[in-house]
Structures are given as C-alpha cells and as structure tokens.
Amino acid sequence: FGGTNAHVILEEAVPEPEPASADDARLPSAPSAKGPATVPWLLSARTPEALRGQARRLLALVESEDAPAVQDVAYSLATTRTGFVHRAAVVGGDGEGLIAGLRSVAEGQPDPSVVTGTRSTGRTAFLFSGQGAQRAGMGRDLYAAYPAFAAALDKACQALDTHLEHPLK
Known part of the structure; x- marks a missing residue:
C-alpha cells in the first residue's frame, strides 16, 4: 500500500520461470503460468491477391522445422515490413492459433482472430x-x-x- 508521504513494500514479485530449452520458445508457443501473451502478426500488400500470397509464404516459414518464435515473427512483421494498402492482422496467443488465422488469410476466409481492411488516407x-x-x-x-x-x-x-x-x- 502507499501514500503521499510514505509507502511500504510487502513482498517482491516472484520471477517467472525460464523455458526448459530453446525449443520451448519456438512455435507453437509454450504457455506460461499466466498463459501465452497475445501478439499480432501484421501483413500488408498492394492487392488482396498479394496479401493472400504473403500469408502463404509466411505459413511456409512458420510451419517449417526451424520456425522462429511467435514473438520474433510479430516483431519482424511490425518493424521491418512496408505498410501497403491491403492489410491483415492475425491476433493470437500461441503458434497454433496464429497459424490457423494465417491460413484463413491465405484462403481469403473470415476468422475471428483476423481483421482485414485497407489503409485510409487520413x-x-x-x-x-x-x-x-x-x-x-x-x-x-x-x-x-x-x-x-x-x-x-x-x-x-x-x-x-x-x-x-x-x-x-
């Protein structure tokens, strides 16, 4: 509890356990005690067809044997890709959910974990x-x-x- 003039620390936070191995951090994500963190995978392309193609290429990567970590994919997509007109955001807490949403984008099908749209000029x-x-x-x-x-x-x-x-x- 705290106040304007003084505060008391009752206990420190319990550190979260480290993954047992590096493989635990790969797709699909290993859930933590609180469950996996929700992350977005952001895609964009010049046309709807190209957006589906981007999703197919990303699917090939994340379903491969040496798939990168869920968070690494999210970071790379958010920081290293050009934002074109046609966009999709796949949101999920683990690799399986994100892959299912990504597959929906690749097939042009709706999915509760996917939001699609076009960039506004605002x-x-x-x-x-x-x-x-x-x-x-x-x-x-x-x-x-x-x-x-x-x-x-x-x-x-x-x-x-x-x-x-x-x-x-």
Whole structure:
C-alpha cells in the first residue's frame, strides 16, 4: 500500500520461470503460468491477391522445422515490413492459433482472430495536453534526446503558430 508521504513494500514479485530449452520458445508457443501473451502478426500488400500470397509464404516459414518464435515473427512483421494498402492482422496467443488465422488469410476466409481492411488516407495527429501530470518538462527531454521528435515538433509548431496568439514553444 502507499501514500503521499510514505509507502511500504510487502513482498517482491516472484520471477517467472525460464523455458526448459530453446525449443520451448519456438512455435507453437509454450504457455506460461499466466498463459501465452497475445501478439499480432501484421501483413500488408498492394492487392488482396498479394496479401493472400504473403500469408502463404509466411505459413511456409512458420510451419517449417526451424520456425522462429511467435514473438520474433510479430516483431519482424511490425518493424521491418512496408505498410501497403491491403492489410491483415492475425491476433493470437500461441503458434497454433496464429497459424490457423494465417491460413484463413491465405484462403481469403473470415476468422475471428483476423481483421482485414485497407489503409485510409487520413493523417495521424498527436496532442500533448501540457497539463504535466507525468512530470514537468517531459516533452523537453524528448525534444533533446530524439532528433526525429524535435524535427516533427518544430514542423507542427511552424504550421500551428500562424493560427495562434502565442507560439507553442
């Protein structure tokens, strides 16, 4: 329990057990005491036919003898692939469920673990409320540490400052 002026730690968290072997982390995922973590496998392509082809190629990989870990596939698909117009997200907690959803994408069939759609042309906007509940100067630290964030914020400020009585920065 805790309070504004003091707090008490009653017990430390119990560490989660390590997999018995490296094979336990391969497809299908070995469930933990809490069950396997839910992960998304994200696919995209220029056409619906190409999306089904992507799913077939991924199926061949994840059903192979040396299949990568479920989480490794999710990470690679989310961070190393181009986001084309036609998209599918297969969500599951273990390799078997993800493979079943992936097979549905490959066959062009609906599945409760699959969401398909097309990219919208909308733009993303971020708003920093400035109320400072997390900590004062939080945006300043991001601005100083990450050049991409600084450039994006400068561009946003430049676009908005012409419409404001006072500049944002």
